[in-house]
Amino acid sequence: MIAETLSQNLVTYDAGVDRVENSVARGLMLAKQVQPGLFASGYDLKYLVDVRLEVEETPSIFCGVLISGDDGELDISGYGSLTLPRSCPIVMGFGGGARCIGNCRAGTHCAGAGFRLYPSFFESIRDEEEGVQLEPLRAMLTDAFMLRWLPPSARLIELARLSLGNPYVGALSRLFLQGCALAFIAETARLLAEHDSDDDAPSHGLSEVEYERVMALTKIIDDSIVDPPSLAQMGRSAGINTTTLTRQFRQVHGVTIFEYIRNRRLELARDLLRSRPMQVSQVGYLVGFGNPAAFATAYRRRYGFPPSCEKVAAGRI
Incomplete structure (x- = not known):
């Protein structure tokens, strides 16, 4: 179906x-x-x-x-x-x-x-x-x-x-x-x-309350990925200090909050580059990068080639 x-x-x-x-x-x-x-x-x-x-x-x-x-x-x-x-x-x-x-x-x-x-x-x-x-x-x-x-x-x-x-x-x-x-x-x-055990619960090393808190924060970030709250604002919203928040976030996602935001922005940019007739610089600004050079550098580091190559590849589809 x-x-x-x-x-x-x-x-x-x-x-x-x-x-x-x-x-x-x-x-x-x-x-x-x-x-x-x-x-x-x-x-x-x-x-x-x-x-x-x-x-x-x-x-x-x-x-x-x-x-x-x-x-x-x-x-x-x-x-x-x-x-x-x-x-x-x-x-x-x-x-x-x-x-x-x-x-x-x-x-x-x-x-x-x-x-x-x-x-x-x-x-x-x-x-x-x-x-x-x-x-x-x-x-x-x-x-x-x-x-x-x-x-x-x-x-x-x-x-x-x-x-x-x-x-x-x-x-x-x-x-x-x-x-x-x-x-x-x-x-x-x-x-x-x-991790061979009979325990069916997720094994992320956090309590249920801590895990749910991280996932609630993740949703806030995903919903405001272009302009997410600051780390201090996140800590106040979660009711814990930023050091603990950062550690628990990494335990769940395997990356820091900053890395998560950057990766999600780049994923969004990649989808836009492949599906919309937009300039590379315009896409970079749209997903939250402050200038085209920073966007191009981050994109190349993650995917191994500059964002302009996505436009070329899209033309072959």
């Missing part, structure tokens, strides 16, 4: 990402097989109407992380509902299949990425040591349904962002996407092995 609902009027990018432009949602979708049994998946969508999404899961493993937007709600038939908070990676094993239902509200925006593995992926592994190290992942298929939360991981968040922001075209884009997916698998297997 997701494909039937969202895949109308898709424009396929050479980087392997599809742009959704219809009456239901707008943004980007990623669902590409990068090698047998391994799919890279992701989305960066704004929903224009209320949407009910249903997926009939076949035996597979899904791992992903929500990197922006409101917390997600997912109902898994026979196993109840769960909330998908930002920055906390989740691994779900559907050994027996299941029906997953999500409800997306009009006006909301969210983005996330990860991978999906099918049994054939593990069947193709011939290296014994590699098979042993991937066993924590393969074990997710040994029951009808298994759920594991992973601790916040800056590496997984960065890989999710890179998957959605693939800077290459043609064969290089496919290689890049495959590399991101395989790196996502490796890091997930490592985290599963290190």
